Amino acid sequence: MALCALTLLAITLLAHLRVRWWWIRACEFPRQQIAVLAAVVALVGLFATPPWSWVIVATALLVVIVQxxxxxxxxxLWPIQVQPAENGHEGRHLSLLIANVLTPNRESQRLVEIIREQDPDVIITLESDDWWQARLDEAIEADWPHAVKIPLDNLYGMHLYSRRPLIDTEVAWLIQDDIPSIHTGVALASGDVIQLRVLHPRPPAPGESEESLWRDxxxxxxxxxxHQAPVPTIVAGDLNDVAWSRTTRRFSRVSGMLDPRRGRGMFSSFHAQYPFLRWPLDHVFTTEHFTLVEMRRLPAFGSDHFPILTRLCYRPSRSDEHETPDADHDEHRIARQTVREGKARTQE
Structure with missing residues (x-):
């Protein structure tokens, strides 16, 4: 039992190392699972023989506190970060459904049924290839006619279908030439135009990337x-990072964006088949110009990700109700260095 407590402490400490190796960065993901295991170890440690019982309990409780x-x-238990929307202003609403489809998954009809039931304004699919595009085009394109289609067979294809008109749409390959992203204006029913950015960076993981550099x-x-162009913006997608990681928290501060999950729940979207191994990988961030109507995790449809539905209201007059995250000079410097290195280095 002492070995279990020390192992959990080692994993906890490894997550604090400022290195980019995938197996170190992976220690940031299962914080809730480690906290639960540490709590169990602390409980069992009470029945160990002194003085080991105190070592086990103290070590395990330290892990619980940190995690x-x-x-x-x-x-x-935490204050909400994005304020709730009030009734009315439906013309300023925008609903988004994010679904990482898992390329080999063939349960397209189940996803279509979820889309029809939720009736979002914007549908974002990730890992979608030509097969998925053909099924989605047939099933939903007539009702969601404004589309951006990037079918790829490398697990980084993405599609965007929208009821609302898209404006000045751009497909950008920001850091790596096989990882696309979508940047577009979306015209709301009110006539306002907001910006939407869809991301799916490569994760630090075996077979994908030995380092987190390019995702970061x-x-x-x-x-x-x-940060440089602070217009009303939504960032959505599978960021291949958890909400509480060093990089995602730094992204929030550098951009000044808000996380609607804070104070509301984790909305863990991965892994759909393993209840004890779940964490939030699919994200929606907003600038201070939005309030939240609702956010929900939707039923599984054969993918390893659950879909996430988010309904927002564009309310710039309520911007001052939000406490906008802000990065200090050092964090902006680290961000600039990371971006320069990511552009300069080629993944081996």
Whole structure:
């Protein structure tokens, strides 16, 4: 039991190392699972023989305190970050459904049924290839006619279908030439135009990338762009990072964007098949110009990700109700260095 407590402490400490190796960055993901295991170890440690019992309990409780400190903002015990929307203003509403489809998954009809039931304004699919495009075009394109289609067979294809007109749409390959992103204006029913950025950076993981550099660089580059042009913006997608990671929190501060999950829940979207191994990988961030109507995790449809539905209201007059995150000089410097290195280095 002492070995278990020390192992959990080692994983907790490894997550604090400022290195980009994938196996170190992976220690940031299962914080809630580690906290639960540490709590169990502390409980069992009470029955060990002194003085080992005190070592086990103290070590395990330290792990619990550290891990809970990271995940607590994504529980209902924390103040909300995005204010709730009031009734009315339906013309300023925008609903988004994000679904990482898992390329080999063939349960397209189940996803279409979810889309029809939720009836979002914008549908974002990730990992969608030519097969998925053909099924989605047939099923939904008539009702969501404004589209951006990037079918790829490398797990980084993405599609956007919208009821609302898209304006000045751009497909950008920000850091790596096989990882696309979508940047577009979306015209609301009220006539207002907001910006939408769809991202799906490569994760630090075996078979994908030995380092988190290129994922971090893409997120921080977008954060810099939003900071430099602070217009009403939504960032959505599978960021291949958890909400409480060093990089995602830095992205939030560099960009000044808000996380509607803070104070409401984790909305863990991955892994759909393993309840104990879940964390929030699919994200929606907003600038201070929006309030939240609702956010929900939707039923599974055969993918390893759950779909996430978010309904927002464009309310710039309520911007001052939000406490906007802000990066200091050092964090902006780190962001610039990370972006430069990500652009300069080629992944091996």
């Amino acid at each position: 809970v400190g990271y995940i607590l903002p994504w529980t209902r 660089a893409e997120l921080l580059l977008v954060g810099q762009q939003i």
